[in-house]
Amino acid sequence: MSAPRLEMSGITRSFGAVKAVRDVSLRLGPGEILGLCGHNGAGKSTLIHVLAGLVAPDAGAIRLDGEPVVLHTPRDAQRAGIAWVDQELSLVPALSIAENVALGRVDAGLLRHPRRERADTRELLAKVGLDARDPDELVGGLDLGTRQLVEIARALGRGARLLILDEPTATLTDFEIERVFAAVRRVARDGCAVIFVSHRLGEVLELCHRVTVVRDGRVVAERPVAELSAAQLVEAMLGEQLEPAPPRGPNATGERLLRVRDLSVGTRLRGFTFDFDAGRVYGLAGQVGAGTSEVLHALAGLLPAATGSAELAGRPLGLRHPVRNRGRGLGFVTNDRKGEGLFLGRSVAENLTATQLDVVARAGQLIPRRERRHATALAVHAGVAADRLDAPVGVLSGGNQQKTLVGRYLLRDDIKALLVDEPTRGVDIGGRAAIHELLRAAADENRAVIFASSDLDELLELATTVITMRAGRIVGVYPDGVSRQTMLTDLTHGRA
Amino acid sequence: MRRPTTIPLVLALAALIVLAATTDRFFTWDNVKAILSSASLVGIVALGLTFVTLAGSMVSLAVGPSAVLAAMVFLSALNAGLLPALLLAIAAGAAIAALQGALVGLWNVNPVILTIGAGFLIVGFAEKAYGEATVRPEGGGFATLNSVPLGIPVAVYVMIGVALAFQYLLTRTVLGRQILLVGESREAARAAGIPVARVVTAAFALAGAAYALGGAFLGSFNMGASTYLEGTLTFDAIAAVLIGGTSIAGGHGSPLRTLGGALAVAAITDLLLLRGLGTGPQILLKGLLVVTVVIATQRRLNGAQA
Numbered sequence: 024m025s026a027p028r029l030e031m032s033g034i035t036r037s038f039g040a041v042k043a044v045r046d047v048s049l050r051l052g053p054g055e056i057l058g059l060c061g062h063n064g065a066g067k068s069t070l071i072h073v074l075a076g077l078v079a080p081d082a083g084a085i086r087l088d089g090e091p092v093v094l095h096t097p098r099d100a101q102r103a104g105i106a107w108v109d110q111e112l113s114l115v116p117a118l119s120i121a122e123n124v125a126l127g128r129v130d131a132g133l134l135r136h137p138r139r140e141r142a143d144t145r146e147l148l149a150k151v152g153l154d155a156r157d158p159d160e161l162v163g164g165l166d167l168g169t170r171q172l173v174e175i176a177r178a179l180g181r182g183a184r185l186l187i188l189d190e191p192t193a194t195l196t197d198f199e200i201e202r203v204f205a206a207v208r209r210v211a212r213d214g215c216a217v218i219f220v221s222h223r224l225g226e227v228l229e230l231c232h233r234v235t236v237v238r239d240g241r242v243v244a245e246r247p248v249a250e251l252s253a254a255q256l257v258e259a260m261l262g263e264q265l266e267p268a269p270p271r272g273p274n275a276t277g278e279r280l281l282r283v284r285d286l287s288v289g290t291r292l293r294g295f296t297f298d299f300d301a302g303r304v305y306g307l308a309g310q311v312g313a314g315t316s317e318v319l320h321a322l323a324g325l326l327p328a329a330t331g332s333a334e335l336a337g338r339p340l341g342l343r344h345p346v347r348n349r350g351r352g353l354g355f356v357t358n359d360r361k362g363e364g365l366f367l368g369r370s371v372a373e374n375l376t377a378t379q380l381d382v383v384a385r386a387g388q389l390i391p392r393r394e395r396r397h398a399t400a401l402a403v404h405a406g407v408a409a410d411r412l413d414a415p416v417g418v419l420s421g422g423n424q425q426k427t428l429v430g431r432y433l434l435r436d437d438i439k440a441l442l443v444d445e446p447t448r449g450v451d452i453g454g455r456a457a458i459h460e461l462l463r464a465a466a467d468e469n470r471a472v473i474f475a476s477s478d479l480d481e482l483l484e485l486a487t488t489v490i491t492m493r494a495g496r497i498v499g500v501y502p503d504g505v506s507r508q509t510m511l512t513d514l515t516h517g518r519a
Numbered sequence: 520m521r522r523p524t525t526i527p528l529v530l531a532l533a534a535l536i537v538l539a540a541t542t543d544r545f546f547t548w549d550n551v552k553a554i555l556s557s558a559s560l561v562g563i564v565a566l567g568l569t570f571v572t573l574a575g576s577m578v579s580l581a582v583g584p585s586a587v588l589a590a591m592v593f594l595s596a597l598n599a600g601l602l603p604a605l606l607l608a609i610a611a612g613a614a615i616a617a618l619q620g621a622l623v624g625l626w627n628v629n630p631v632i633l634t635i636g637a638g639f640l641i642v643g644f645a646e647k648a649y650g651e652a653t654v655r656p657e658g659g660g661f662a663t664l665n666s667v668p669l670g671i672p673v674a675v676y677v678m679i680g681v682a683l684a685f686q687y688l689l690t691r692t693v694l695g696r697q698i699l700l701v702g703e704s705r706e707a708a709r710a711a712g713i714p715v716a717r718v719v720t721a722a723f724a725l726a727g728a729a730y731a732l733g734g735a736f737l738g739s740f741n742m743g744a745s746t747y748l749e750g751t752l753t754f755d756a757i758a759a760v761l762i763g764g765t766s767i768a769g770g771h772g773s774p775l776r777t778l779g780g781a782l783a784v785a786a787i788t789d790l791l792l793l794r795g796l797g798t799g800p801q802i803l804l805k806g807l808l809v810v811t812v813v814i815a816t817q818r819r820l821n822g823a824q825a
Contacts, residue, residue, distance in 0.1 A: 325710060349712025363710045366703040368770060377700055378711045380693045387693050431711070 026089030034083035058231035076100035106178030116163030168199025286331035306486025315475035323355035352439035354432030372398035405430030422454020558785035559674035565759035567729020575702035575769030583749030589731030590738030601660030616727025624719030661739035685774035702769030
């Protein structure tokens with residue numbers, strides 16, 4: 024057999040005292056799809072960054088088709104035929120598909136050739152199953168799944184021999200995911216090697232031929248998917264057996280806590296009316312654009328265009344007044360962690376106490392000792408390592424960042440309803456279980472917990488009542504559990 | 520790490536020390552006093568401006584006009600006594616700035632453009648209200664502001680006092696923390712239920728009070744005030760804030776840093792004077808420093824986000 028498409032041997036890289044990757048070796052043949060799994064902080068990203076030319080290894084060698092390559096910059100990587108499709112898409116919305124595909128090619132000359140670009144693009148689009156698309160269409164008008172496919176087409180146009188897909192499905196709907204998978208399989212059949220990075224283990228097992236698990240910077244398992252179950256995969260990632268969360272019955276006190284009447288936001292949310300009880304966890308199930316996120320944002324007072332009314336424990340909420348709603352007992356955790364959630368440059372402690380300054384101050388003056396104590400208590404409750412309190416929150420893993428956000432509303436009796444938009448997006452499996460436990464505990468303390476999610480597994484695991492939504496309207500309400508099939512039907516075909 | 524930029528400040532200080540060591544008469548008590556007193560006016564207003572920058576509103580371009588109007592209010596109210604005149608001027612300065620802060624806080628109006636407009640309005644109002652002639656003091660209280668207890672001008676004591684008070688306010692009060700959080704991320708502050716509009720208004724009001732205090736000293740020192748008095752005050756204050764290392768993007772920095780920035784600018788100006796260089800090189804160097812610091816800060820921010 025010829026040389027493998029990719030051969031990484033003895034790759035090691037430290038950041039200060041932290042060994043992010045130690046002596047990792049990896050082989051991948053042409054046409055093979057390799058799943059790369061691991062906790063946040065396990066070393067996945069560093070490995071990917073090494074291949075993308077963003078991080079130079081301290082030691083080790085990389086060969087492509089038997090040829091040693093040196094990847095100092097992203098341009099080197101592109102020249103070597105390595106394409107990295109990031110979770111944050113890098114297409115320019117204001118340009119056409121063809122222009123985006125031509126953009127940033129290292130072999131591009133000074134002049135553009137629109138006609139040839141268009142013809143090339145059409146050919147590339149066909150390879151990813153987008154035969155019907157017009158290369159002149161603007162990228163801004165495409166849905167996220169199609170954009171992902173355009174990214175892959177662009178990678179192929181750059182002569183990719185190795186395609187790295189980094190969490191490509193995090194923001195996609197189930198239909199879009201299917202299309203992306205079909206394209207990836209086709210690309211692999213044509214001989215391209217693929218590395219697929221995802222937290223969603225079901226997807227890894229479905230798509231990949233082989234799985235490599237990294238933990239603490241080392242490869243701890245490498246097996247064909249045929250010999251691997253989801254439970255074994257989780258075990259390899261965590262290094263321990265994860266106890267399945269005990270199913271919980273509803274412990275509702277019957278108290279109507281949050282009444283929402285006719286909540287609407289333009290055409291995105293139409294006439295949402297519902298009564299939420301204390302002591303329950305409500306899951307708003309919907310795909311991107313279903314209106315679930317709008318329900319939570321509007322209740323938090325963050326959508327000035329919202330109309331309708333809402334009442335928390337008998338007192339009216341203001342749909343344009345985030346400050347008042349917070350004061351009336353509403354906690355809100357956004358799905359946009361980096362934009363609307365965290366104060367990225369500030370410490371974990373300051374992020375935790377940002378919404379609780381009243382607790383750590385007297386007469387408007389902060390009491391440093393009290394703030395320290397309170398931040399420590401919040402960190403412990405939220406499961407964030409207390410020795411990270413002084414670290415800028417931006418350097419934490421996704422899971423710890425999310426715990427920090429949830430932690431803001433812990434240890435407060437005045438929080439009556441907790442709204443969480445996509446509780447575990449981009450969070451690894453260990454962090455996910457911990458965040459679910461936090462939310463259940465909040466409901467046990469007689470709060471109403473309402474979360475929005477497009478992840479069916481999460482809805483099945485966490486929600487005591489599932490509310491399915493499509494196109495801005497409620498489709499079904501299931502207080503006593505619901506099957507995956509029913510949910511899928513509601514989300515995709517529900518009579519909206 | 521997204522800390523305020525320290526390297527340029529250190530470099531500037533190092534260059535300063537080398538220059539100073541090779542300049543006659545620089546390390547004399549008289550010269551130190553000269554530096555302190557020439558830093559004091561700009562220092563006081565720059566300390567206020569720091570809050571605007573920290574709150575994420577970049578800079579105000581109405582600093583000079585506000586100080587001049589406050590000087591006019593102060594001088595013409597002196598017949599009521601020193602303290603009432605001072606309080607009146609400070610209240611006026613705070614109110615005018617608070618109004619601008621409310622517009623920025625509530626509607627997210629671009630602060631730079633807004634304060635350009637506000638600057639014109641303030642000058643126009645001052646000329647309408649006080650005529651185009653120079654406003655003269657209506658009482659003798661201003662002499663107290665010009666006095667030099669223990670050989671050091673009152674303005675220097677006031678600058679140091681304001682710096683300490685503002686530093687406490689920033690680091691040890693809820694308002695100070697909220698100013699930093701809003702400056703770090705307005706969206707995150709809004710979603711967290713922090714009263715963004717109120718916080719920005721308060722930051723501007725604090726700044727306005729400091730502009731007015733500086734204005735009172737400016738008017739006293741010149742024993743009169745006209746709209747021509749502002750000179751380069753606005754830009755000197757901005758330079759002091761930025762050279763001190765407070766991030767133009769907001770959220771990082773402090774009044775103590777601004778104090779350092781104001782003193783550094785004054786020391787450099789003094790050095791160039793002692794070496795016989797005129798205003799041209801002084802302005803050139805100030806410009807060079809600001810540009811260097813802004814570039815260095817931005818590079819650090821870019822690095823932190825990569």
